[in-house]
Amino acid sequence: MSERTQRRKLAAGSISTRRRFLRIAGAGTAVSLAGCLTEEGPGVDAGEDWEPSESIRYIVPYDEGGGTDVYARGIVEPLTDAMGQDIQIDNVPGGGGLNGFGDLYGSQPDGHTISGSAVPLEVTPQLLEDPGFDQRDLEGLGIIGRSTWCLVVNEEYQGEVETFDDVREKHNSGEWDSIGIQEPGSPQDIMTLLAKHEPEYADEYDWQWENRVQYTGTGPIAEAVTSGEVPCGIGTDAGTRPNVDSGGVYPVCTFFSEGTDVYPDIPSVTDEGYPDMDFVAGVNRGLYAPPDTPESVIDELSGRIEEATQDQQYEEWSEETGNPIFFEGPDAANAAIDDAFEEFEDLEIVSLIEEHS
Template structure:
């Protein structure tokens, strides 16, 4: 699977997301989402869209909070994985849903931002209504257990690629943080000179879950995924973490270094992931207020706290303003740094 071939079909199916999004403006004034949402109560099960495959970090966080959130909502929560398009297929489903409080989506900001800047999906994720931020993840480099004892540092991984012993690395689609980080390390001004990471081919998958499975099976010798998404396979065996690209380290793997610990320039603008929750555009303020209050209640539930302690995945609560700002800030920073031009030139 070549990078070029994968790039040509990078957003297969995204037209469907755009078509769903085009329905967003077709709601009538008497729809369940009309009005100001005062005294709103969920009256049916909540659809919780995860815009990535099962087993990825966004999915892990959804399933980590779902029991507590079910009690807080007083309704069943149905987790629905809608992968593809760098997260935009799932966002398209959310965008076209009724703004009545019964459909929400997880996110992995800034993961979904560059794909929208690369190719117009027919909607703008900045129109989504923020509900809350509930956690944070970092991107980590994992290696197949066959190499344990031989490959122990980022320098070792780099040498395996630069010597030609390894050719491939598993990442997500064009515009993903892994795409950006590996491009910076080989081609980026101010980065390539220090990293000099001469990988030959990047095999692209739809999320951390498939990447981790590919590394576990030996389809690729190494890959980059979130700490949250790789942790189950690390715990069960098959892969092990080498380093994180987040300069402050990772609570999931507290014993591994960051690339900056090893003397490389930081990539913090793209190597952290905010775990947010969003509602469709035009969701009434009263509905958002109720949703965010119930999410806050769920984050304080001892079961969610215990899940965090067991897995190492950090959790917290931030409100709608912070969730909206996470997306806005990501667009501004990626545009300022000229990242899209780098992707278009080398992906």
């Protein structure tokens, strides 16, 4: 068991109140990632520099086309160059991201399997039902970007529906009866429940949606809105951008108060006078390795991921798509998960979901 896991379990009963989006640059405590099976873990000799010796499997715990998938495919070429090995992207959707995380959890901690993430998207599913593992035991490699949750609408309504106020009126009047979101416990699930049922938010939002149609990720949501299966849906800016670019949907607003670089011209809900939901309205694009991955492997993987984020190909991708890129190291990735659990437990998000979902 890693020292990080031991410290997390000792601190599990100490939860502080924080209402903020997970801004974790420089956050977190010093972490020791020493392996449990040997000094340097299985398959790694102490004192030797680690090098990838075969292709690397990059798990995306969501469908193709979602934001986590978009970031993976954006960095795959520069990451291949940095690793000196092929990168094989493997979409493992389902369970609110936990199917992919469970796959990573059971993989060999030898540096040849990593996973993307969309923290805090994966947190509530674990709080709702024990998946048989704890994602807080995963070893952070770094954070390579962030996304925000945006409301997109079928292009049939362009010129008629241009703000969150307009979307709210469509639902409240009964003209629309549905909205596309992800599974119970997802940020979209939480935001829509807050806006209808939690007095602190509902008194201002008064968003009387009738039905929430649930999908496995932003990609399927964007496709459902494009096809007219639902008139609108909530997805990440990164994940909805391909559908916006190809036509069929357009963005109306973001739920993150500071806006989005992907759609710089759309307002946030706070711009329209609604309370902010920043603690759940943003997504950290993290990368993780299996539990007990040796420290030498973590350091080498993290360094090569940082190298990839500085590659001109990745910078050009960022400029073309509007998706922000940067690098924050293993401590930041670990803190993103740990902080999200503390935040959601403190706000009793599970009780809200169980009462109204």
